Amino acid sequence: MPAVTFDQVTVAVERDHAPEPKVLLNEVNLRLEERRIGVIGANGSGKSTLLRLVNGLVQPTAGTVSVDGDDTVRAVRKVRRNVGFVFTDPLSQLVMPTGREDVELSLRRGVKNGAERRNKAEAALEGLGLQHLADQSIYELSGGERQLMALAAVLAVNPSVLVLDEPSTLLDLRNRELLRRTLSGLDQQIIMSTHDLDLALEMDRVLVIEQGEVSFDGGPAEAVAAYRALCMDGFQARGPVNQ
Amino acid sequence: MRGHGFLLANYVPGNSLIHRSPLALKFLLVFSCGLASFIIVDWRVSLAVLGGLAGLFLLAGAGLKRLWTAVRPLAAVLLVIGLFQWWQLGAPTAARIVLNILVCVVAASLLTATTPVQSLLDGVVKAATPFRRFGADPERFALTIGIMLRSIPYIAGTFADVRDSARARGLERNPRALILPVFITSVAFARQTGEALAARGLGDAED
Numbered sequence: 001m002p003a004v005t006f007d008q009v010t011v012a013v014e015r016d017h018a019p020e021p022k023v024l025l026n027e028v029n030l031r032l033e034e035r036r037i038g039v040i041g042a043n044g045s046g047k048s049t050l051l052r053l054v055n056g057l058v059q060p061t062a063g064t065v066s067v068d069g070d071d072t073v074r075a076v077r078k079v080r081r082n083v084g085f086v087f088t089d090p091l092s093q094l095v096m097p098t099g100r101e102d103v104e105l106s107l108r109r110g111v112k113n114g115a116e117r118r119n120k121a122e123a124a125l126e127g128l129g130l131q132h133l134a135d136q137s138i139y140e141l142s143g144g145e146r147q148l149m150a151l152a153a154v155l156a157v158n159p160s161v162l163v164l165d166e167p168s169t170l171l172d173l174r175n176r177e178l179l180r181r182t183l184s185g186l187d188q189q190i191i192m193s194t195h196d197l198d199l200a201l202e203m204d205r206v207l208v209i210e211q212g213e214v215s216f217d218g219g220p221a222e223a224v225a226a227y228r229a230l231c232m233d234g235f236q237a238r239g240p241v242n243q
Numbered sequence: 244m245r246g247h248g249f250l251l252a253n254y255v256p257g258n259s260l261i262h263r264s265p266l267a268l269k270f271l272l273v274f275s276c277g278l279a280s281f282i283i284v285d286w287r288v289s290l291a292v293l294g295g296l297a298g299l300f301l302l303a304g305a306g307l308k309r310l311w312t313a314v315r316p317l318a319a320v321l322l323v324i325g326l327f328q329w330w331q332l333g334a335p336t337a338a339r340i341v342l343n344i345l346v347c348v349v350a351a352s353l354l355t356a357t358t359p360v361q362s363l364l365d366g367v368v369k370a371a372t373p374f375r376r377f378g379a380d381p382e383r384f385a386l387t388i389g390i391m392l393r394s395i396p397y398i399a400g401t402f403a404d405v406r407d408s409a410r411a412r413g414l415e416r417n418p419r420a421l422i423l424p425v426f427i428t429s430v431a432f433a434r435q436t437g438e439a440l441a442a443r444g445l446g447d448a449e450d
Binding site: 055080093098101104109114117 | 253
């Protein structure tokens, strides 16, 4: 498995009406080598920022992030060839009218020959069992089918690391199950943020992010328990909502 | 989101004569129709050209429904243009102008319905290759066209959604309640698209 390394990583953003920048991630140190890594935490805790750093979509304010030794700032193009990124909403990721066209778009940079590109796209679609949906408008697909189509477009270029930012958030139970089964069959290293704690329990390692820091790092059962405790803590302190 | 309200028809797989025609010829057809819309002065000629193009569209197996889908979003605009021109310049001129616009739309729809987007993009890359010596990146040209094809229906769909929301709140007569959300959503869409392309390494300068 490739090694994704965070070395003293801080991400902070300037705010218009505040004297101090807002710290999204604070001095994070990690070495991620496991095959399935889950990232859980509350909304706004810094999960997406952590994931975006891996693909170079966000750059650290301080510290470095590297994928297999390649710095995500200095070697961003190489990093993006190795790290596929799947967004929460597949509609913001699919930029072509049909799935086949979108998969072929992914391949344009690396495969100049049209016939070869078509064959590779077909293989990528077949790999996820999507060939029967390939020529449908992306708007005619269900949420799960769209998410799988976005995944096919990312996998077509054969990345070694797959980063998924809450891929099941917009999906119903059936589509979530479809996605879960598909992901479990992939060879790539997977780093995925999720609010689906059942999915998190299937990971090899789970990070709990709280206010820009890794508050727990370990096995999935312990991490989920730690996260539940963290969430419940707030309620116990506040008391019942309707009082 | 009603982004499926495509102004231009999606590709329809097929093996018709039009599908097999060289891309350059189809480009030439669209270009000629655009040019002809300035030259034709008789509405009957415009009608004949439109009929011919509609015939080709059906011959390609794209279907009447798809043809109507391509034209329908323009109906209200064409009605306004037609009425205004009728009032200003008379019925024959109004008919000619409306028909010429339809000729352009149907010709463009014929191109997109019979040509896979990737072939269109390959054509753009080929056409833009001579500009490489001036520092242009043909793949970026193609990507821009591809994104344009996707963005127009998305924004049209956004407008439909926003109009419904405004209607539900009794604000359908308030232009701010219509324009501002469409503008904000469009900017957000542009940002998301840019991010998605960057994540896939698309749009970077060539290696």
